[in-house]
Amino acid sequence: MxxxxxxxxxxxxxxxxITPITFVKDILFPYVTNGLDAFLDRSWGTTELxxxxxxxxxxxxxxVTAGLSGAILIPLESSxxxxxxxxxxxxxxxxxxxxxxxxxxxxxxxxxxxGYESGELIGVVFDDVVPALKKWQSEGKKIYIxxxxxxxxxxxxxxYTEQGDLRxxxxxxxxxxxxxxxxxxxxxxxxxxxxxxxxxxxLFVTDNINEIRAADQAGIKVIIADRxxxxxxxxxxxxxxxxxxxxxx
Ligand SMILES: [Mg+2]
Numbered sequence: 542m543x544x545x546x547x548x549x550x551x552x553x554x555x556x557x558x559i560t561p562i563t564f565v566k567d568i569l570f571p572y573v574t575n576g577l578d579a580f581l582d583r584s585w586g587t588t589e590l591x592x593x594x595x596x597x598x599x600x601x602x603x604x605v606t607a608g609l610s611g612a613i614l615i616p617l618e619s620s621x622x623x624x625x626x627x628x629x630x631x632x633x634x635x636x637x638x639x640x641x642x643x644x645x646x647x648x649x650x651x652x653x654x655x656g657y658e659s660g661e662l663i664g665v666v667f668d669d670v671v672p673a674l675k676k677w678q679s680e681g682k683k684i685y686i687x688x689x690x691x692x693x694x695x696x697x698x699x700x701y702t703e704q705g706d707l708r709x710x711x712x713x714x715x716x717x718x719x720x721x722x723x724x725x726x727x728x729x730x731x732x733x734x735x736x737x738x739x740x741x742x743x744l745f746v747t748d749n750i751n752e753i754r755a756a757d758q759a760g761i762k763v764i765i766a767d768r769x770x771x772x773x774x775x776x777x778x779x780x781x782x783x784x785x786x787x788x789x790x
Contacts (some may be wrong), residue, residue: 543762545790548744555688557748558766560774602642646691657701664702673787674710687715723751728759
């Protein structure tokens with residue numbers, strides 16, 4: 542059975558592992574859709590917003606060219622109201638479709654940063670997470686994050702939590718630019734990036750059984766996090782260790 546005692550490196554998933562899924566689903570994503578109008582008004586005319594709108598505009602042109610149904614173009618030269626309305630519809634459409642495309646992620650990241658910095662958003666981690674991070678750090682283990690949320694979004698979530706800035710515990714962050722979380726190669730890529738040859742010295746904790754299988758295939762030790770609010774686990778024929786709290790890691 543895997544445990545954190547015989548490994549030098551711990552890689553953690555965020556959603557459903559260190560953070561309740563409800564925070565992401567009920568707080569983080571609705572923050573973008575509900576606050577879009579006010580955010581656009583507040584930031585209108587700034588270079589940063591213009592740059593992000595331009596990314597959305599270029600993506601929308603690609604989407605239309607690709608024949609994607611529902612794609613919403615953003616005019617370049619038009620009234621503020623027309624451009625704003627198109628941006629809103631574009632974001633709402635992309636978020637309803639749960640797209641994970643760069644332009645949308647960047648825009649969400651921009652809004653989240655403003656929310657965290659203003660104190661409107663506060664990252665949530667389970668109570669047993671910080672004690673575990675402290676313990677691992679004191680044991681000299683390196684701790685990383687691997688999440689499908691973008692690296693900037695990961696840093697915001699752990700940087701502005703109820704328990705303070707947790708970035709001091711993490712040696713690095715990985716998102717899907719290193720590969721999909723359900724592919725074994727992604728874990729080998731991470732091991733290579735952090736300079737570890739023996740993947741058996743790495744422990745990966747996540748709530749997702751497909752990610753567990755991929756990491757396991759890469760020779761990494763794995764433990765499943767079963768947290769309140771997670772979907773029921775389908776553990777048929779699996780012998781993976783499951784924990785409900787980081788106290789038992
Ligand atoms: Mg997860």
